Amino acid sequence: MPAADVAWMLAAFAVVLIMFPGLSLFYGGMAGTKNALNMMMMCMSTLATVSVVYVLFGHGIVVGDSIGGIIGNPSGFWGFLGIYEDPGEPMVSDPFWFAFYILFAAITVAIVASAAVGRMKFSAWLVFSLVWVTLVYLPLGHWVFGGGWMREHLDFHDYAGGTAVHMASGMGALALAFVLGPRRNTQMRPHSLPLVLVGVAMLWMGWIGFNAGTAGGANFLAQYVTLTTLLAGSTGMIGFCLVERLRDGRATTLGMCSGVIAGLVGITPAADGVDALGAMALGLAAGAVVAWACTWKTKLGIDETLDAFAVHGIGGIVGSLCVVLFGYAGSPAGIEGILFGGDWSILLAEIAAIGATCGYALVMTFVIAKVLDKLIGLRASDEDEYDGMDLSQHAETAYDAA
Amino acid sequence: MPAADVAWMLAAFAVVLIMFPGLSLFYGGMAGTKNALNMMMMCMSTLATVSVVYVLFGHGIVVGDSIGGIIGNPSGFWGFLGIYEDPGEPMVSDPFWFAFYILFAAITVAIVASAAVGRMKFSAWLVFSLVWVTLVYLPLGHWVFGGGWMREHLDFHDYAGGTAVHMASGMGALALAFVLGPRRNTQMRPHSLPLVLVGVAMLWMGWIGFNAGTAGGANFLAQYVTLTTLLAGSTGMIGFCLVERLRDGRATTLGMCSGVIAGLVGITPAADGVDALGAMALGLAAGAVVAWACTWKTKLGIDETLDAFAVHGIGGIVGSLCVVLFGYAGSPAGIEGILFGGDWSILLAEIAAIGATCGYALVMTFVIAKVLDKLIGLRASDEDEYDGMDLSQHAETAYDAA
Amino acid sequence: MPAADVAWMLAAFAVVLIMFPGLSLFYGGMAGTKNALNMMMMCMSTLATVSVVYVLFGHGIVVGDSIGGIIGNPSGFWGFLGIYEDPGEPMVSDPFWFAFYILFAAITVAIVASAAVGRMKFSAWLVFSLVWVTLVYLPLGHWVFGGGWMREHLDFHDYAGGTAVHMASGMGALALAFVLGPRRNTQMRPHSLPLVLVGVAMLWMGWIGFNAGTAGGANFLAQYVTLTTLLAGSTGMIGFCLVERLRDGRATTLGMCSGVIAGLVGITPAADGVDALGAMALGLAAGAVVAWACTWKTKLGIDETLDAFAVHGIGGIVGSLCVVLFGYAGSPAGIEGILFGGDWSILLAEIAAIGATCGYALVMTFVIAKVLDKLIGLRASDEDEYDGMDLSQHAETAYDAA
Amino acid sequence: MKLITAIVQPHRADEVKEALAAAGIAGLTVTEVQGYGAQKGHAEVYRGAEYQVDFRPKIRIDVVVADADLDATLDLVIAAARTGRIGDGKVWATDLVEVARVRTGERGEAAL
Amino acid sequence: MKLITAIVQPHRADEVKEALAAAGIAGLTVTEVQGYGAQKGHAEVYRGAEYQVDFRPKIRIDVVVADADLDATLDLVIAAARTGRIGDGKVWATDLVEVARVRTGERGEAAL
Amino acid sequence: MKLITAIVQPHRADEVKEALAAAGIAGLTVTEVQGYGAQKGHAEVYRGAEYQVDFRPKIRIDVVVADADLDATLDLVIAAARTGRIGDGKVWATDLVEVARVRTGERGEAAL
Ligand SMILES: Nc1ncnc2c1ncn2[C@@H]1O[C@H](COP(=O)(O)OP(=O)(O)O)[C@@H](O)[C@H]1O
Ligand SMILES: Nc1ncnc2c1ncn2[C@@H]1O[C@H](COP(=O)(O)OP(=O)(O)O)[C@@H](O)[C@H]1O
Ligand SMILES: Nc1ncnc2c1ncn2[C@@H]1O[C@H](COP(=O)(O)OP(=O)(O)O)[C@@H](O)[C@H]1O
Numbered sequence A, B, C: 001m002p003a004a005d006v007a008w009m010l011a012a013f014a015v016v017l018i019m020f021p022g023l024s025l026f027y028g029g030m031a032g033t034k035n036a037l038n039m040m041m042m043c044m045s046t047l048a049t050v051s052v053v054y055v056l057f058g059h060g061i062v063v064g065d066s067i068g069g070i071i072g073n074p075s076g077f078w079g080f081l082g083i084y085e086d087p088g089e090p091m092v093s094d095p096f097w098f099a100f101y102i103l104f105a106a107i108t109v110a111i112v113a114s115a116a117v118g119r120m121k122f123s124a125w126l127v128f129s130l131v132w133v134t135l136v137y138l139p140l141g142h143w144v145f146g147g148g149w150m151r152e153h154l155d156f157h158d159y160a161g162g163t164a165v166h167m168a169s170g171m172g173a174l175a176l177a178f179v180l181g182p183r184r185n186t187q188m189r190p191h192s193l194p195l196v197l198v199g200v201a202m203l204w205m206g207w208i209g210f211n212a213g214t215a216g217g218a219n220f221l222a223q224y225v226t227l228t229t230l231l232a233g234s235t236g237m238i239g240f241c242l243v244e245r246l247r248d249g250r251a252t253t254l255g256m257c258s259g260v261i262a263g264l265v266g267i268t269p270a271a272d273g274v275d276a277l278g279a280m281a282l283g284l285a286a287g288a289v290v291a292w293a294c295t296w297k298t299k300l301g302i303d304e305t306l307d308a309f310a311v312h313g314i315g316g317i318v319g320s321l322c323v324v325l326f327g328y329a330g331s332p333a334g335i336e337g338i339l340f341g342g343d344w345s346i347l348l349a350e351i352a353a354i355g356a357t358c359g360y361a362l363v364m365t366f367v368i369a370k371v372l373d374k375l376i377g378l379r380a381s382d383e384d385e386y387d388g389m390d391l392s393q394h395a396e397t398a399y400d401a402a
Numbered sequence D, E, F: 001m002k003l004i005t006a007i008v009q010p011h012r013a014d015e016v017k018e019a020l021a022a023a024g025i026a027g028l029t030v031t032e033v034q035g036y037g038a039q040k041g042h043a044e045v046y047r048g049a050e051y052q053v054d055f056r057p058k059i060r061i062d063v064v065v066a067d068a069d070l071d072a073t074l075d076l077v078i079a080a081a082r083t084g085r086i087g088d089g090k091v092w093a094t095d096l097v098e099v100a101r102v103r104t105g106e107r108g109e110a111a112l
Helices: A001-019 A019-030 A036-063 A074-078 A096-115 A122-144 A149-153 A162-180 A193-214 A219-249 A253-267 A276-295 A298-301 A308-326 A345-376 A383-385 A389-394 B001-019 B019-030 B036-063 B074-080 B094-116 B124-146 B149-153 B161-181 B192-215 B221-250 B254-268 B276-293 B294-300 B308-325 B345-376 B380-385 B389-394 C002-017 C021-029 C036-063 C074-080 C094-116 C123-146 C150-154 C162-180 C193-214 C222-250 C251-267 C276-293 C298-302 C308-326 C345-375 C383-388 C389-394 D010-022 D067-081 E010-022 E067-080 F009-020 F066-081
Strands: D002-008 D028-036 D044-047 D049-053 D055-067 D089-101 E002-008 E026-035 E044-047 E049-052 E056-065 E089-101 F001-007 F029-038 F043-044 F049-054 F057-067 F089-101
Touching: A001 A019, A001 A096, A001 A193, A001 B001, A001 C002, A001 C193, A019 A036, A019 A193, A019 A253, A019 C193, A036 A096, A036 A122, A036 A389, A036 B001, A036 B308, A036 C193, A036 C222, A036 C251, A036 C276, A074 A096, A074 E067, A096 A122, A096 A162, A096 A308, A096 C222, A122 A149, A122 A162, A122 A345, A122 A389, A122 B124, A149 A345, A162 A308, A162 C074, A193 A219, A193 B019, A193 B192, A193 C193, A219 A276, A219 B001, A219 B036, A219 B094, A253 A276, A253 A308, A253 B036, A276 B036, A276 B074, A276 C389, A298 A308, A308 A345, A308 B192, A345 D010, A383 B389, B001 B019, B001 B192, B001 C002, B019 B036, B019 B254, B036 B074, B036 B094, B036 B389, B036 D028, B074 B094, B094 B161, B094 B308, B094 C222, B094 E067, B124 B149, B124 B161, B124 B345, B149 B345, B149 C222, B161 B308, B161 B345, B161 E067, B192 B221, B192 B254, B192 C002, B192 C021, B192 C036, B221 B254, B221 B276, B221 B380, B221 C002, B221 C094, B254 B308, B254 D002, B276 B308, B276 C036, B276 C074, B276 C298, B308 B345, B345 D028, B380 B389, B380 D089, C002 C021, C002 C074, C002 C094, C002 C193, C021 C036, C021 C094, C021 C193, C021 C251, C021 C345, C036 C074, C036 C094, C036 C123, C036 E056, C074 C094, C074 E049, C074 F089, C094 C123, C094 C162, C123 C150, C123 C162, C123 C345, C150 C345, C162 C308, C162 C345, C193 C222, C193 C251, C193 E026, C222 C251, C222 C276, C251 C276, C251 C308, C276 C308, C298 C308, C308 C345, C383 C389, C383 D002, D002 D010, D002 D028, D002 D067, D010 D028, D010 D055, D028 F066, D055 D067, D055 D089, D055 F029, D067 F089, D089 E067, E002 E010, E002 E026, E002 E067, E010 E056, E010 F057, E026 F057, E056 E067, E056 E089, E067 E089, E089 F066, F001 F009, F001 F066, F009 F029, F009 F057, F009 F066, F057 F066, F057 F089, F066 F089
Parallel strands: none
Antiparallel strands: D002 D055, D002 D089, D028 D055, D028 E026, D028 F029, D044 D049, D089 E089, D089 F089, E002 E056, E002 E089, E026 E056, E026 F029, E044 E049, E089 F089, F001 F057, F001 F089, F029 F057, F043 F049
16 A cells, blocks of 8 residues: 555654664763763764765665676766656655665664764764765665675575664774774763663664664554564563673663663564564573673773674674574564574575675774774874863763753 | 554554653653662563563453453463464554554553652562563453453443553552552652653653554544644643642642643543543643642652652543543544533443452552562662662662763 | 545654654753753643644634635634544544644744743743734734735745744744843853753654645655755754854854754755755755854844744745755746746745745734733843742752752 | 861761751751762672772761860761761861851851 | 862852952862751742752852961952852861972962 | 862872872762863853853862871872873862761771
């Protein structure tokens, strides 16, 4: 029912849009008081920069005619010219899709920003984000969503962006954090957990739009993934909090919030492939593994501060593997999990897709960050860092009690 | 139009989902700084616990084959198995409904959490919430929404959960607060009224999804209740603030926020049964009566801290009675109010339904709380209470100014 | 597809509703700590007062039978009586439209409230808002949305309320601020920028509902304006931040947030008339001009504190002029911009519409404010102002750290 | 005149205020401070990373008294603040060379 | 050297700062404190329950001056802080046994 | 006994605490304060309007020491707090007429 599809997609768009301030508040609440605004601006600015990129050449690179399976034709949709013909009767049309895809691209870049908290020049972030979306997200988007090689040659499963969105941003964050080096003072607590929860509120609501919107309309699939998205978020909480309880003695609010996001990241590639029990198991696994993965950065010695690597990178991988392990044959995706007797070949395809995505994002981000660091310098001065990025980059402070 | 119904219900789901963080922030803002996170976690955790209960046996108890009108068959929908058949063309289907019902159940439990603010062990809350949803909400749900005795034998009117959701949680909160006993320090102000407003924002938006979603689709009824829900929330503000103005000399932000919620609670059972003027009168009445009822707890000597009893219990009762008093015969519910010459019999049915719901919730909650208190101890130590529940239960503090 | 239209409009309603707390938080965060709650209450109260006005006589004045092109018949829809007939099959019906229009009216009044921050008696605000909506918004609404003279005789373009909503409130705010006189202490910073961002989150999401809801259903137009609304908000950021960067040396969070709103205000009259590149240019222009216009008040010597004049008044004018300048002939509005060879006559019509709206709002607001000031006194006492409006008007404080 | 400064547990501050009021000393100034002492701090854990919070919130009470009232007031403050547990705090007193009431400009004991 | 401590109304703090700066005293330290005194607090009402807030926000200003400047500075602070209404605050002075500037380690009046 | 009051840069507070602890002085009280001095403030710009923020956040450390420890402690605090840049702060010391430990009621040096 094309008109009904339009009705749902418009609503989905509205709630996905609020994921941007949602992510900004989620990360901003976790940052220290002196870096909260800068964190929020890095996230929000992606809507501006990526919009421009998309309208100029970005959409072309993702879905334009494929050039050897590597990138789409950048000039394919220059200026979004000539996409405005009214099809006569309501159906989801180009102007909408183009807008929707901008959100997917921008949210990916916004996740990467979390790695830069408290130490990156704002101007450098703007340049980096322009380059990163162009050289990392857009090609990956072509491979996964467009006519690129992964889609053509790998029979992997990724429902709504576990690879190009979550793994890419998680790995990008890790590489960026590595190049930036640790903050001078890594002993910082979230400055406002209520703000973190406000962020989670917007993210979870938005995720329904994201996952059920990927269904492309008001159909059975959209309803199916609504159920799995709810359940995985819910049990993500349990998984993360359980690990905390066992390891640290107490379940925390930050843990609960992180667990929700971990469960949601995990279900993103798998929402159409697991049943209710599968979604719960997946959420539990994603929450628990991410809780564990959050501690790796200390061992790696990389100040990947807000754990995009663990939450989005590892969370996305866990979700992708879960659908391979216990996919439900009666689901819309129709994938029979290996544990239920399914074919092992999908595991290989999945691992190849994960490997290609992570490897590309990791290496490419590293190169971009290194080159930009040489060219323009990524890091703010020690003085600026000490004063806090809010003051030094934006001449502002988040709160004024007077 | 089944496909259009799907489109609206998906959107309704997304906005109802945000009622959970909404309620968490509403209550968390009203709590003191040292108990805010614990309050939020008690609310949010209901999504996790109730999801598990629902998938395992909860949905069966509510809508499974009735066992003597008392409960549905718990094993009726075990694991949500076999509900995934695509009907071929878009219509609101089982996976969606199951997910939607989880939200109704969980929000009811989350309201009860407000009674426990500042003094209940988090582990005890988790156990209590599991038992409460099973023994109080699920049977009530069966009576009211499933094939239970109330629905079969009482000709009462309850549009969207005035009984099983609001009265049950209000009475549950009262009984739990009674068993827990008062906090050691009851002199606490809301620590952040802006946070309370953020909560109201999410709740009011969500309530449109809740009430117009109960219409089951994109139909006239949904539009009708959108109007009455808007008006009752708006005049709920007026009712509460007027009482404050007369009694205390000033209208307050907390009063305005509480009035909105009181009006919304009031309209929940009545949204399809009153016209615009009726909805305004109902909102006014609910706001004013709830403002008055908030002061009862002091007289009762029960530290029912965040007034779920007044707002949801009394608010729900007022709304139910209003539809009996001035229901509009031309409304979708077609109830002629007594004041307009309607039949008195509906009043008796309504009172019976209110009495049964409130009585059951009150007694059952009391028993559950007493038994659990003996078995595992509900209350945190005085030391923990003094340090604040955030620190003692979660080793966290909400804010860090440094 | 009428049923699909219902589905989208219900969702649009829910997200537009959250614009009220959104605006409250946007303004409340910009206010000082001692005036934040009062600011929020002024905004939120408009839902209550305007609802009452609308049900009693407001809707009649806007869309009732025109009395000489000046106002509609106030008694046309008294009590919203007799509007409840179910059309049999789902289509967007009166109860819904009436509710939706209340939101448009109330948000306009809420914007005006920003001018009164920190110095207006709350009771005086309530009276003022009742009079203002009746004498300024309702007639303007009739002229623009109903059967009034502007619509009949001026061939101007205003997609979703650039005139009656944004210019009217911007000019109203300017006149009210002028009559009120400056605060005693104008050296105040936003007390919480994260709160400002929470407000922007709700506003931007709501704006999708506002603009795409103005399309009246799930159609091509709704999708078209979704794209332009996204792009103009995004480049609004750029425009504002660029001016800040050049002028003050740094882009700020408040600037980014203001730029989003400026872009959204600008696109409101033009969303159906520009293409993607046009929307981006429009957003850029609106953001930049508004950033500049924010500094005018100092020169004017009017303490129009939260810049409703610049953001909504000037932003709305810029947007209206942009569609005249570079409207896209292939757009749903089909306006050929002057720069692309379009007819100059539309510029005259547009300027006349802008002039009429701004002139009427400015003069009428001035008169209302002056008269009320004589009759009841608008301004709180110096003592009250010093103590802060939260304490003096509402006996409350926003935060309690204890 | 003497200035008595007491660092006490937050939940004893009201008792101290009331004890002082009962003794006719109706003016005092209170500051939120952070104390470090024999009493241990607490640990908070965020995503598995532990943050050691060494300082405990305390309330600092400053009260100016006449020379003659010093000892009595000290005893009274100590009695009111005491819970007997580690972390109860410290009290100290300094000699003042001058005191004034701003409103009237009065000096010395008349200013109390 | 002497330490002058002034508890003043928040809205007079700027005047005091400016008066001191005008007199050539360019350093001072300010603390947000809560005062309790002759001035009454205020009541806040939440859902019908009244909360009595006894304390009023005040600003504490600490300024170290040379012995010779004590009296002049006291007069100046009192004059700048005065509104003539209850709640204007208190000022007191103590004798210091030592003062140092951290940056240079200078001691005594040279450190001011 | 003596009371040492140090106004230091926030990022040196930990160093001072650790230096004191290393010297066997395990108790101190810390207050967040705002300092005004030779060090300039900063400007913030909101929608084109500039707000001058004159005060800089500082940490005030109050520590009571035995008379004999005064000089050593002063040196130690100054050394730990110093960065050599403007804004490093001030330290001063006053004589105390009495000190007490609330928990036990002990007086004098035994109370430290
Ligand atoms: N030498 C000191 N100088 C200043 N303040 C101190 C000193 N010793 C203790 N305090 C303050 O007193 C508080 C309680 O001291 P603590 O040693 O924990 O308990 P107790 O005095 O009961 O042994 C500390 O948190 C600190 O604020
Ligand atoms: N004895 C005292 N010791 C310490 N501070 C005091 C004392 N008396 C008053 N103050 C401080 O001075 C402030 C103003 O005092 P108050 O008695 O209200 O006014 P006034 O001095 O004009 O009579 C109080 O809020 C308190 O902070
Ligand atoms: N005379 C004074 N009285 C009280 N505090 C002072 C005085 N002078 C300086 N301070 C405090 O010391 C801090 C640093 O002083 P400043 O003059 O900026 O640096 P420096 O001492 O290195 O010249 C100030 O911010 C203020 O808090």
